[in-house]
Amino acid sequence: MGMCDPVVSMPPKILDRLLPMHLLLDAAGVITRVGPTLEKLRGDETLTGQRLDDVFALRRGGGKCWSAQLEDLVHSRLRLHFCRPPCTTFKGILMPMPDGGYLLNLSFGIAVIDAVREYRLTSSDFAPTDLAVEMLYLVEANTAVLDESKKLNMRLQGARLAAEQQASTDTLTGLKNRRAMDEVLARMSFLNSSFAVMQLDLDFFKAVNDTMGHAAGDKVLQVVAQILTNETRMIDLVARVGGDEFVLIFDQMDDVDQLVKIAERIIARLEEPVVFEGKTCIISGSVGLAISSFYDQPDVDKILSDADLALYASKHAGRARVTIYSPELRANPLPEPSDLPELTNAVSS
Amino acid sequence: MHGLVNRSIQCFIRDTYGMDTWQAVVQAAELGFDNFEAMLSYEDSVTHQVIFAAAKILDKPAHTMLEDIGTYLICHKNVGYLRRLLRFGGDTFLEFLLSVDELPDRARLAVPELKLPALELSEVSPGAFSLVMAAEPLGFGHVAMGILRAMADDYGALVYLEYAGLQHGNEIVSVQLLESSFAEGRTFDLAIGV
Numbered sequence: 357m358g359m360c361d362p363v364v365s366m367p368p369k370i371l372d373r374l375l376p377m378h379l380l381l382d383a384a385g386v387i388t389r390v391g392p393t394l395e396k397l398r399g400d401e402t403l404t405g406q407r408l409d410d411v412f413a414l415r416r417g418g419g420k421c422w423s424a425q426l427e428d429l430v431h432s433r434l435r436l437h438f439c440r441p442p443c444t445t446f447k448g449i450l451m452p453m454p455d456g457g458y459l460l461n462l463s464f465g466i467a468v469i470d471a472v473r474e475y476r477l478t479s480s481d482f483a484p485t486d487l488a489v490e491m492l493y494l495v496e497a498n499t500a501v502l503d504e505s506k507k508l509n510m511r512l513q514g515a516r517l518a519a520e521q522q523a524s525t526d527t528l529t530g531l532k533n534r535r536a537m538d539e540v541l542a543r544m545s546f547l548n549s550s551f552a553v554m555q556l557d558l559d560f561f562k563a564v565n566d567t568m569g570h571a572a573g574d575k576v577l578q579v580v581a582q583i584l585t586n587e588t589r590m591i592d593l594v595a596r597v598g599g600d601e602f603v604l605i606f607d608q609m610d611d612v613d614q615l616v617k618i619a620e621r622i623i624a625r626l627e628e629p630v631v632f633e634g635k636t637c638i639i640s641g642s643v644g645l646a647i648s649s650f651y652d653q654p655d656v657d658k659i660l661s662d663a664d665l666a667l668y669a670s671k672h673a674g675r676a677r678v679t680i681y682s683p684e685l686r687a688n689p690l691p692e693p694s695d696l697p698e699l700t701n702a703v704s705s
Numbered sequence: 706m707h708g709l710v711n712r713s714i715q716c717f718i719r720d721t722y723g724m725d726t727w728q729a730v731v732q733a734a735e736l737g738f739d740n741f742e743a744m745l746s747y748e749d750s751v752t753h754q755v756i757f758a759a760a761k762i763l764d765k766p767a768h769t770m771l772e773d774i775g776t777y778l779i780c781h782k783n784v785g786y787l788r789r790l791l792r793f794g795g796d797t798f799l800e801f802l803l804s805v806d807e808l809p810d811r812a813r814l815a816v817p818e819l820k821l822p823a824l825e826l827s828e829v830s831p832g833a834f835s836l837v838m839a840a841e842p843l844g845f846g847h848v849a850m851g852i853l854r855a856m857a858d859d860y861g862a863l864v865y866l867e868y869a870g871l872q873h874g875n876e877i878v879s880v881q882l883l884e885s886s887f888a889e890g891r892t893f894d895l896a897i898g899v
Contacts, residue, residue, distance in 0.1 A: 473896035479796055492895050493793040497815030499897075500786040504709075504743040511742075 374483055377446075381408055381458040385426050393481040394462060397444065397471075408460070412436045415445070426450065426458060436462075444471055464488065469495055526596040528574060529581035537595035537603055541656045544607070544648075552609045552647040553659050554619060555667040556584075558600035558626070559640040559675040572632040576639060583625045587618060603660075610649040612680060619643040619678040627676070642670035646681040706752040706842065707819045711741040714752070716784065717777045718759055726762060733758035746818060749842060756844070768847045768868070775851020779859065790815075791856060792893040797885060798862035802826060802834060802853075821845070829879075835869070836878040846876030853880060861890030 368389070371378060376393035385408045395403065403411055408426075415435040434448040447465040450458050464471045468488045471477065482488045524536035532540075544551050558580065565573035577600070584594045584602060593605040609615065626641040644667025648654040666681040672690045673679070719727045731739055734754040741747065760767040779788045790811075794804040809821040822845050824838035836853075838846055850866050857864040863884040869877040 469896075477895060479793075479895065489793060489895065493790060493811065494814060496786065496793075496897055497790055497811075500790070501744075501815050508742055508744045 374485075375461050376481060376483055377462040379403070379408070379460040379462070380453070381426070381460060383456040383458075385409065385458075387411070388457065393477070396477075396481065397438075397475055411439060412446075413439050427452070430458070434460075442474055444474065468492070529577055529596050531581050531584070531602070532593055532595040534595060534597045537593060537597060537605065540593045540605060541660070544605070545654070545656045548654075550608060550610045550648050552606040552615050552645065553663040554604040554606070554615070555644040555660075555663040556602040556604060556622070557642050557667060557671065558602075559642055559671075561600040561639050564637045564639060568632065568635060568637060572635070572637055575632045576630050576637050579630050580626060580639075583622065587622050587625065603663075610647050612645075612647065615645055615647070616678050616680070619645060623676055623678070640676040642667055642675050643678045644668065644670055644681065645678060650681065706747055706749050707816070708741055708743045708745040708747060709816065709819055711747055711752055711755065712743040713778060713784070714755055714759070714774060715741050717774045717781075720781055720783055721773070721777060722763065726759075729762050730755060730759045733762060752842075767844070771844050771847035772851040772854075775848040775853075776855045777851070778848075779852055779855035788856075788859060789893070789897070791852075792859070798857055798860035798864070799882060799885060801856060801860065802880065802882070805836065824849075832882045834880040834882070836880060837872075837875045838878075840871055840874055840876045843876070846878055849876075850878055853878070858888075859891050861886055861888040863887035 372392050376391045378389075378391040379387055379394065380389035382388050387403050387406050387408060390403045413436060414429075415437060430450050430452050432450075434450060435445065436448055437443045437445040445465070445467045446462040448460055448462045450460045453459055463486075468491060472488075472492060479489045524532055524539070526533045558576075561573065561576065564576055577596075580602070581594070581596070584604065588594055588604060588606070591607045592609075593603075593607075595603045595605075597603050606615065606618075623641050623643065626639055629636045629638050631637075644663045644665065646659045646663035646666060648659060650662075651659070662681040662685075665685050666679040668690060669685055670677045670679040679685075715727060718730055728739075734751075734757075736751070736755070756767055756770070760770050763770060765773075778784055779791070791801065794801040794807070803826065806825050809823060812819045812821050822839040822841060824836060826834055826836050829835050836846075836849065838849065840846070846868060850868055853864065854866055862882060865881040865883060867879045869879050871877070
């Protein structure tokens, strides 16, 4: 069948303006006319005269050759794409025309965002009633708004992290607090990892506080925190769990000799005098040590309390020393801590 | 007032006069915080405090500053998206002008909580328009002057704008379109970042 003049009552200029992405086909599926925007998409390629199925592939039905059954496709929603790159996708509707041919009208559908970029389209390429430009506007407006929302979320997230950090940090020393320690111990217990617990009490700290005031005491605590941080690894946890009480948790560590060395080094460094407002503060530390590998079934609370018992033995034995927990400590109870004399030689001018 | 409005005022002061000036405004307006959040809402009184404090510190009449804010919103690189969103209004300045009464609806589509004053454009005589906008909150008329002036430049159109004052609770801006293509305008691609 040759190309026939389409019997369209509508002048082509009107058709072009209202449906800038239309195609007219003859009864055999040969393209006889192309709307201006659709024409623009193929650059130098002339669509008129080509068969529809040479230009477009139909994304619908079980791979049937669609030119053979154009009449079956009328009135239904079509999805199609260019056979040759760029393989832009389209939505379309095919309608029968009085001359026995067809009118196929296309739109980009959701692919309009990419199409506008790909083909450098302007608003005059769309029918004035087409919502494509409004859609582009919305997408852009939403992106801008979403950007702002994301920024807000990030700031809120930052504030939240800071708040959480504060909640698990001792504000005076910057060390972790008891809450953080409990979390770490719970995690280690859950993971069944081996760890060591050091309970550390400062010796003579009460004397510093009493004779030199809280400012001096605070200064000493900050120096202690610095020492404990320096003498432990990044993966270890140092927590201040009371006024002058600290707990150190060593992850993946069961070498007793090594741990004793660390404790002794800490004590030695704690004994270095701290100068505050011209006066010298002298403290020391007592340490109790328990290690998860001591136990067949390590229990966090038991290990903590055993380390505490060992600490108490250190104090009882004259302070400034390390005691490793052993079951004998439980068998031979020591006097109550209040029975221990509080030494007061902590301050010298 | 919506955070976007407040944030715009903050960015205008910061980008035009520097961080120190913004800090001075924060102090003078007794804000109690350093930054407006674009996606939160604030009491209208906060916005008024900021505008009056800034006008005083910059030693400018408030209406001049409001108009500068309008210009800033279109011209400054930090807020380029607004110019683009407005350019979706039409291919020419005239088309854009005839679509300005859609702006409150367009704004609401993007940010449902953002309420702009209702506005209406009428053609008084050929090429002469009157933009009538609700004076609630008062002052948007001056911002609109800045925006229209900057958009005319953007399209390359020559316009004469005049703030015609308050009438029956509305702010009136008169717009005379002298020449549609007076100069080469800035290009506008529908696709972003082309």
